[in-house]
Amino acid sequence: MVKNGKMSLRKIQNSDYFLWKDGIYTFENERLLDIIEKLQLYYDVKIVVKDPEIFNVHYTGKFRQRDGIDEILRIIQKIQRFNVQKDTENNIVTITK
Numbered sequence: 001m002v003k004n005g006k007m008s009l010r011k012i013q014n015s016d017y018f019l020w021k022d023g024i025y026t027f028e029n030e031r032l033l034d035i036i037e038k039l040q041l042y043y044d045v046k047i048v049v050k051d052p053e054i055f056n057v058h059y060t061g062k063f064r065q066r067d068g069i070d071e072i073l074r075i076i077q078k079i080q081r082f083n084v085q086k087d088t089e090n091n092i093v094t095i096t097k
Contacts, residue, residue, distance in 0.1 A: 023065040025072075029058050032080070036095075043069045044091070051097040054080055069093065 025042065027035050033055040036047045042065065049055065057080045063072045073084050073093070085094045 025063045028060050047093045049095045
């Protein structure tokens, strides 16, 4: 951290922060909207949510990268019910309520 032109070290609050380097994605009390943005980057897929109401639901969890986006969405569906449709030709996942 830089303050008043001087650099200082600060301990990271969340020890899970760097788990992505080991192929583990962590979400702590994050909105579905934020998780979707990350999943799009992680899996190079476009995710379209047809019902923005579900954006504000918060989730906490850890997922292995190798589990894939299908498994991550399946687990999240256990908390907030929604439907997933995949268009593999265009690499688009659509979420509806």
